[in-house]
Amino acid sequence: MNRSPATLLAALLCLPSVPALAQAKLPVEDFARHAEINSAALSPTGEYVALAVPNEDGMETRLHIVKLDGSGSTQVLRFGKQQHVTSLTWSDNDQIVVSRAKMEPLEARPYSYGELMSSDVAGKTQETLFAYVPDAGQQRGRRKDRGFATVVKVLDDEPGQVLVDFTAWPQRRGDEDRPTAIYKVDTRSGHRELIEQTSETATFMFDHSGRARLKTTTDDNDDPVLMYRPGAGNDWQPVPKTLAGYNMSLLYVEADNNTAYAAIVDKGEPAQLYKVDLAKGTRMRLAGREDMGIGRVLYAGHDGPPFGVIFDEGKPSVQYLDPDSEWAKLHAGLLKAFPGQMVSILDWTRDNKKLLFLVWSDRNPGGYYLLDRSNNKVQLVNEVMPWIKAGSLSPSIPISFTTSDGLTLHGLYTGAIGKGPQPLVVLPHGGPHGPYDSWGYDSDVQFLANRGYGVLQINYRGSGGRGKAFLESGYLQWGGKMQDDLADGVRWAIAQKLADPSRICTFGASYGGYAALMQPIRYPDLYKCAIGYVGVYDLQVMKKKGDIDDGASGRRYLDRALGTDIAQLKAWSPAQNAAKIKVPVLLAAGKDDLRVPMDQFNALVNAFKAAGTPAETLVFDGEGHGFYKPEHRAELYRRIEAFLAKHIGPDAR
Template structure:
């Protein structure tokens, strides 16, 4: 991009101001569960089309918009509860879609290992890698099912109708293979392999596999570098920083990677193409660098930490796109701007504006025309002016470890002795609560409750050492971190000690029971949503146990000694629960099977403890249907009002 064009466009950006609706009455429950939003916008290489994912209840589609007439998109519908995991244009008329399935609102979509291709003329998608035999969209040809799992690895640096695909085959799980695939015909040519299963490849602009990295069967991160035609494993111990390659610049001069020294937060670094002579680009002493903005030439221009309110550090500030990015930040104060997609020549780009109160709105920036157009929102039913502020803070745990807390403060309320809900996140490993919009927290705050979230040990965002500190500590140190957070908030008079409840989903549901057990008298009620309540059952029921990786993961995460498992299982400790309980569960849950909820209910019955019960027969790991989510939130609100009183009035 020429600097003259960039400077001219700065003048146009200076006139751009976000406009939001005025606040009114209490936000209805339906606004928080409404589906129908867009995500994953992808510009075609020539900048003439925009593909995006659309959610409409349980139905998902890929829409292809001509940018000169966005009123008439082409719609590619997916089977029920299938969602796009990734969308990528292979040339200006064809795209590939990696498929996933949605098991429940508490889980990220789970990759199906299948890839399809489509274009404007295809009535039916053509399989690139599919696991069931059927017919293709071109001429109704029969195709043979693949027995394995595939993902989109990357794209060529210049669109040529092909994409790179990595596979793990069912009959040979000890190998990961890389293919160059013609998206028009589906013909694939192997271009790389490594005799380690489930690895991700990092490729240079010439299509050569240079690195392979991922978790091995022992749940340990490993990384290999190609040198002289052989894969060599890089050392990862206390004497060698952990090295996670991200990608190469298109000029092939630089490799960008994340590095962690002694398990600390990840920094962003630039190295020579062979991974040597590292140069630090961005770092933070508390949180990992997690939000990086890239140019169309795959060069970073800004980066921000994963913790706190993300504040970007500009990299390569002399780049025209870096200057435009800074202007965009100034025109959307108190929000975060992230680049989403570029045309191949870089003259058009889609960017996203989001914040603690704004789920996300996408805009199209046209450098040649010198204008910005609003495209669509991730959730148009949310009025940011009616949402609550999220405040990241830090406190010190009882053993001296610094931790991050995020407080969602009811709009218009003074943060002083408020009725409070502890909201532990799921996972627990590698997942974290961030400053960005959180549906559960915003719903609770809209009902007048202060919401406390803690990034306990095991959470992501602070480096591998912080994650590892949670292993083996499900029912002990992690729960103490949550308890310490509640005591800190009470000591600061943020929360009223007489009006505190805990509500969590998945691992958070487990924590809802365990914090009550570990800290008698601290809480007035507990809500477990799709929770794990019997640790030993995880080895016999549910999808986590599957395969050698699953078994090794569970042994590291929760241990295998029966006495230890029982000592950290809420259903074995129900007699210690001294507050009313609400159990919410989907009967079709595969991650935390319905048997978990039934075991907890039976234990509460045996201990003569009060509880309420809400289940849905066809819901999975977290409710998915809007009507079921509305019912769930209404039950939560009623339960809170009954046990800790109504929330404060919000503006």
């Protein structure tokens, strides 16, 4: 970090106005650097804030405990060399639990591998709660937990006690039998008590007292199987259709351990927010939309029910359950204090007098703030990326258009508005089924816009954010209607005078890399170049190589998403149709990618060689499904900048 978080506590000043258009060309390193803060959590009394702080190269993340008394006192805790801390959870006023994370080739970031550690704020009494600790010579490791542990509930009435979900590792590669257990854990001593157990993988959800009331497993078709306890003392029984037709998630249960708030899906619609009577098996709809899913739920204080929801797949909007409620007015006031930005409330003190919130936008990666409700004083804790200045970036404008077959799609356009047609980069998101592009800061998008390109992001059919039916409408359409949606979006941008039709390129990662190479095959007249980054290029290879194929559920998913028609898989594989790609291509990959292994990259490169088509390449050792090291990310940006300048830049014709 450039500065200690403790020194950054300052009263909120008036925010500067943000220019409408980006101006200065920023160094690539500004977009490639890791955030100064990965996450934050406020202690129950408001005496401390815990921060996950990565070192400069991002290869280790330490826990900073900042005392909020103005003393500047910061305790730095380390949980192992080149280890990372994530999922910060206060279990008591001076006790915190973290998930220990590590770098894996699968992800371009650290991710938890199911180990839970706890510590007091001084770091004097650290405890390994869950981990697999191998024996070292004559010394036997204390923990032999062969599984993945996650804190799922803090028991406020029992300080220091939490509920932990522990799901076993597969016994063999591809094994689907992974039992789940729920333990009550003392985070100071490490003592644990088994309170729930099932022979299959399950998700448990709890009432106010910590009793499991909803259990979700999956059937042979990977659809949810819902069981619940109508009363705390009842046995498990199927959830009646009066509550949920397809899926249900308990979000909050009141102190009566019966009145609940749940996100419910009956068929294929986006989840709706309901108030539920568990004993009677009845419900009342509170919020939701038929065309868009709930992106976030807003809660009334430390231990309160939902007071609103946020929709973010299209134009961001907030729906308060009661606009005149205390918490709705508070949230609306914070939005007013930070015009043009969104506010996410993250933590509250137990008495609700102080809260920690995040302010973010399309041009602001985020800033953590504290609000003292006794005097309405707001203090900045730390900006996520303080070197990023909103005035140097471009606005992201939510857009909507109608496809050639009459479907309304949403997306984002980032770049100069009102300057006439600009060179355009089409940036399809990865996934593809589930993820979606939403309004907020994106380093790839802002880098491209800062170099003078318009950036078009489209939530094509199959994307998340609009419910089960919309997601499944992309099944068997990877190279079909999902590609048509992207092309329709490009035509819309041309018609709106946002895009210069003679200067358009595609760029994407993972599925986005697949789409980036399929677009010039399906629509050769639209594009001048294509960039594939850790992309899928051969659908037959995808069904044989990579971690999705490891288990039966993954193979079932691939059959649903891709189909089993070999001729169709070949027709919709860029590597099988490389001779049809007539535009310049840049391909980037990580040698240790487990999700999309090098077999994909090699298949396309070899196909280009066989066709006599040149392609630029960039491959790094030690990188996985996306580049993580800042120097590698910076080099990728340099290569992309040079490639785009050559083919769709100001002098390219």
